[in-house]
Amino acid sequence: MLPAVADAVRAARSVVALTGAGISAESGVPTFRGEEGLWRSFRPEDLATADAFARDPSLVWRWYRWRRQIIAGVRPNPGHVALARLEARLPRFTVLTQNVDGLHGLAGSASVVELHGNIWRARCTVEPGRIVDERPSGPSCSPDSNELPRCGCGALLRPDIVWFGETLDAGVLAQAAEAVRTCDVLLIVGTSGLVYPVAALPEAARHAGATLVEINVARTSLTVIMDHVLRGPAGVVLPALDAAV
Numbered sequence: 001m002l003p004a005v006a007d008a009v010r011a012a013r014s015v016v017a018l019t020g021a022g023i024s025a026e027s028g029v030p031t032f033r034g035e036e037g038l039w040r041s042f043r044p045e046d047l048a049t050a051d052a053f054a055r056d057p058s059l060v061w062r063w064y065r066w067r068r069q070i071i072a073g074v075r076p077n078p079g080h081v082a083l084a085r086l087e088a089r090l091p092r093f094t095v096l097t098q099n100v101d102g103l104h105g106l107a108g109s110a111s112v113v114e115l116h117g118n119i120w121r122a123r124c125t126v127e128p129g130r131i132v133d134e135r136p137s138g139p140s141c142s143p144d145s146n147e148l149p150r151c152g153c154g155a156l157l158r159p160d161i162v163w164f165g166e167t168l169d170a171g172v173l174a175q176a177a178e179a180v181r182t183c184d185v186l187l188i189v190g191t192s193g194l195v196y197p198v199a200a201l202p203e204a205a206r207h208a209g210a211t212l213v214e215i216n217v218a219r220t221s222l223t224v225i226m227d228h229v230l231r232g233p234a235g236v237v238l239p240a241l242d243a244a245v
């Protein structure tokens with residue numbers, strides 16, 4: 001199976017990697033679903049919706065500060081690095097990631113589209129165009145802080161993350177749709193494929209004639225439409241693929 005995937009990647013004019021929480025699991029970032037996923041201990045409707053933020057912004061910010069602390073302490077793993085290495089060698093390679101941890105960029109990937117935002121950015125609740133970069137340091141990273149971060153205009157800041165019931169940035173979604181429509185190979189790495197509209201991208205790629213490859217430790221809702229399945233941890237499978245291409 002790996003040699004066939006390597007052949008397809010080598011021959012491709014354009015490759016896209018669609019990644020999810022599973023690629024960062026080996027770095028120590030918790031996934032959302034599954035045995036040890038965040039949604040086992042936290043209810044998404046209490047933390048990851050605009051209603052939850054309106055009800056209790058302190059609770060939501062505490063949760064994000066806790067996650068920022070975890071992410072501040074981790075490094076990209078061999079899976080992230082393998083994607084960056086493939087990008088450096090192939091004619092066109094794009095990472096579409098649902099992850100908000102920024103680890104693809106840290107690993108050296110240059111062409112990265114962050115579909116669900118970035119945990120290190122906050123944005124104004126009144127003027128959404130005002131974005132504040134809050135990289136590790138300062139009170140916004142300490143989970144003990146109850147301080148609510150504010151924009152220069154005085155309004156509350158919120159995490160620049162796409163919550164349930166919110167639409168993805170139209171430009172970002174259009175970029176993703178174009179990338180999958182024009183790719184020859186789509187690598188689908190460490191995602192359960194349950195969250196829309198991102199979960200519809202593999203079908204769009206298939207419709208446009210791409211070869212679909214799933215890299216995951218477990219079967220997912222997308223497995224049934226795959227051309228190839230590489231079962232195993234992304235931190236092992238992706239370096240093996242990089243070596244074989």
Ligand code: BJW
Nearest residue numbers: 020021022031032033098164165190191192195196233234
């Ligand atoms: C490994 C591994 C290793 C582990 N190696 N693999 C139908 C159509 C359109 C929309 C909807 C619809 N039905 C419902 C909706 C609404 C909703 C939705 O999709 N709900 C579903 C849950 C049913 N979607 C939305 O609300 C989206 N907006 C939208 O659709 O706007 C239009 C609209 C507006 C109003 C009403 C209706 C429509 C927005 C979704 C935003 C999602 N945001 C989140 C979290 C925000 C909080 C935060 O991060 O701080 O994004 S949800 C969460 O799930 C996070 C992730 O990016 C996303 C995807 O999760 P992912 O990455 O797949 O992780 P897991 O944990 O699910 O899976 C991990 C995988 O890794 C597993 O498969 C493991 O096996 C694997 N793995 N270790 C390889 N080492």
